[in-house]
Amino acid sequence: MRGLQAEGGALVWRDQPAEQLKPGQVRLRVMAAGLNRADLLQKAGMYPPPPGVTQVIGLECAGEVIEVSGESRWKTGDRVCALLAGGGMAEEVVVDGRHLLPVPDGMDWAQAAAIPEVFSTAWLNIFELGAAKPGEKVLIHAGASGVGTAAIQLCKALGNPCWVTLGSEEKLAACRDLGAEGGALRQNGIRSLQSEGPFSVALDPVGAPYAADHLDLLGMDSRWVLIGLMGGREATLDLAKVLAKRIQLTGSTLRARSGDFKAELLARMEERLWPLFAEGTLRPLVARTYNFDQAEEAFAELASDQVIGKVIMVR
Structure with missing residues (x-):
């Protein structure tokens, strides 16, 4: 499995060992990943991931469930978006199933990846x-x-x-x-x-x-x-x-919050906000998409401070 890491201020794709699932975790095939200013800081060596979190960059993604461990609301083939502490810019990511939300009806992968963070x-x-x-x-x-x-x-x-x-x-x-x-x-x-x-x-x-x-x-x-x-x-x-x-x-920071805190936050958001996404009252604003092999260009676009909305990388 390949993942995007920061090395000496540059972005490098590295092979990663496939992570074994623990009970309650879900493996996604990543289809799109959102860029955030935290990713720019991590690339620059100024915002390392919390202890125990992968060095692979990416705080949010959208993708397809390909494996589930233990009891879960999710099943293989589900379209979901994920709030992450890291790891979103990769071929696959393993995530706590409580940190996933269903992709709202009618949204493509890029739009879905622009929601969680x-x-x-x-x-x-x-x-x-x-x-x-x-x-x-x-x-x-x-x-x-x-x-x-x-x-x-x-x-x-x-x-x-x-x-x-x-x-x-x-x-x-x-x-x-x-x-x-x-x-x-x-x-x-x-x-x-x-x-x-x-x-x-x-x-x-x-x-x-x-x-x-x-x-x-x-x-x-x-x-x-x-x-x-x-x-x-x-x-x-x-x-x-x-x-x-x-x-x-x-x-207030979110990345280093506990898994329970994030799970409870996302549950409240799903209850209050997902109906507003379904009816079109809320919509993620995607400024531009890049392919995953255009990571440097995508990061440069966000760093330019000319973006209105989100920069998203897609497969």
């Missing part, structure tokens, strides 16, 4: 940790990213007006089409959004550059959920504003 990230951090209630305003940074485009759709579907920050007018227009009320270009600063606030929830993969402005954009009892540090890790904050507004700052 970004929709779970958006759902967890806005609606579970961020506790967004219908009608509350949500601020979404990197709004044209995979997570951002998923978050906009979730907010629209669940009754939360949202605003975005991003890097171009083209991206802003695309986010408006998905349901965002408006936004700000990051090169112009984000304080122009103050007139649209106050915001109850902020989904923040950027970090330092926006930190001080959050204290003015967020309202009383607001929730600021930090999921990344694309802009830097060190910031100076006026803690008096945090105290006066009772702002809750939560750091």
Whole structure:
């Protein structure tokens, strides 16, 4: 079995021994895999997999069940998508059966592979940790990213007006089409959004550059959920504003969460969100697909920061 690994900043396909299934695990023939910024960091040697997780890159994939061990809801031939801690960019992957969800009817492999990581990230951090209630305003940074485009759709579907920050007018227009009320270009600063606030929830993969402005954009009892540090890790904050507004700052990562946590998260998502995929209210946004032998090109496309939605590798 071949898998894609990072070696010295480059991508290399390596033969891997086929993993033996444990009870409750499922083997998939991978048909498509989604790219995420975490994969770029792993390629650069800056985000190693958690202990015990394969060196093969890939946090989400879609494929066909080819083997099942023990009692399972899945059977050979099922079309599924998977949330992974690693291993998605390979010919096969072994995954906890609880970390699979059925491919929504009518979706191709690329669309299915664009769901697990970004929709779970958006759902967890806005609606579970961020506790967004219908009608509350949500601020979404990197709004044209995979997570951002998923978050906009979730907010629209669940009754939360949202605003975005991003890097171009083209991206802003695309986010408006998905349901965002408006936004700000990051090169112009984000304080122009103050007139649209106050915001109850902020989904923040950027970090330092926006930190001080959050204290003015967020309202009383607001929730600021930090999921990344694309802009830097060190910031100076006026803690008096945090105290006066009772702002809750939560750091959140998903990859290293326990298997039980992910299983429970996906079960709640299937109950709440899969009917919305079935009716077309939610849809993964695939920006471009590449063949698996075009991995370097696919990674370069994501790194260019010109993508609206997801880059997907397909067989």
